[in-house]
Amino acid sequence: MGFLSWLRDRSSRRTQKHAAPNAETPSSRAQIALGCPADEWEEVPPYLPVDPAEHLPACIIASALAAGSYEKSKLVVRRVNIANPEHRRVAAIATALGAGALDKSSFTVKRIYKKLEQKGTENEHAA
DSSP states (O other): OOHHHHHHHHHHHHHHHHSOTTOOOGGGSOEEETTEEGGGEEEOOSEEEOOGGGHHHHHHHHHHHHHTTOTTOOOOOOOOEEEOHHHHHHHHHHHHHHHTTOTTOOOOOOOOEEEOOOTTOOOOOOO
């Protein structure tokens, strides 16, 4: 969250305090960011679950790496996930655009959202 978005959020909270308690205002809906209602967006998960049939090779490799030379150690693998390619691609593009000309900047992508398709609006294309 940048300074300006924090400032806008702070001022919108002040105006909500002075509004009528039962009045439905556009800013009273849950929002992801300013002007982005939460019910129109869904979060893109950074990791996707792996099919249980494909767990065995990952479990064997993880167990071998974790055990090292300790033969009597025990490792329990609770879940196996794979990196979401869509999340990685968007994060790379967003950080590259955010960095711009600043060589020594760094960014952390905490969440990525994608807009839900509106119900009843189908894309009709001529064939």
